[in-house]
Amino acid sequence: MNIALIAHDRKKEDLVNFATAYRHIFADHSLFATGTTGKRISEATALSITRFLSGPMGGDQQLGALVAEGKLDLVLFFRDPLQAQPHEPDISALIRLCDVHDVPIATNMGTAEVLLAGLKNGAFDFRKKETYGSREE
Numbered sequence: 001m002n003i004a005l006i007a008h009d010r011k012k013e014d015l016v017n018f019a020t021a022y023r024h025i026f027a028d029h030s031l032f033a034t035g036t037t038g039k040r041i042s043e044a045t046a047l048s049i050t051r052f053l054s055g056p057m058g059g060d061q062q063l064g065a066l067v068a069e070g071k072l073d074l075v076l077f078f079r080d081p082l083q084a085q086p087h088e089p090d091i092s093a094l095i096r097l098c099d100v101h102d103v104p105i106a107t108n109m110g111t112a113e114v115l116l117a118g119l120k121n122g123a124f125d126f127r128k129k130e131t132y133g134s135r136e137e
C-alpha cells in the first residue's frame with residue numbers, strides 16, 4: 001500500500017512516535033510525506049520516505065494530486081486542531097480529495113490506530129479493486 005504521513009508542527013512528535021511504534025508495519029509499505037514531517041520520521045526511524053514540499057509550500061497539494069491519481073491508499077494526517085494554518089485551503093483540499101476518491105484518512109492518532117490495525121488484518125484489500133482510484137468522471 002502507498003501511505004502518506006503528514007503532521008502539523010505541534011503534532012510531529014506524536015507522528016514520529018507513532019511511526020516508531022509501528023515501524024515494522026510501515027517498513028512493508030511505500031511511504032510518502034510532506035517535507036518536514038518526512039525528514040523527522042526518516043531521521044527517527046530510518047524508514048525510506050518519498051518527500052514532497054513542506055505543507056505551506058504546496059506539499060499537501062502534491063499529496064492531493066497523488067490521491068486524485070489513485071496513487072495513495074491511506075493518509076495519516078495528524079492535524080493541529082488548536083492552531084490556524086496559513087495553508088488551510090490546501091489542507092481542506094487534500095481531505096476533500098480523500099472523500100472524493102474514498103481514500104481512508106486519519107486526522108488524529110486514535111483513528112490512525114484503528115486504520116493501522118486494519119492494514120494488518122486485510123481491511124485494505126478493497127483498495128486493490130479496480131474501481132478504486134480509477135475514476136474518470
Ligand SMILES: O=C(CO)COP(=O)(O)O
Nearest residue numbers: 034035036037054055056
Ligand atoms: O503543513 C503540513 C501539513 O498541512 C505539514 O508540512 P511539513 O511536514 O512540511 O511540516
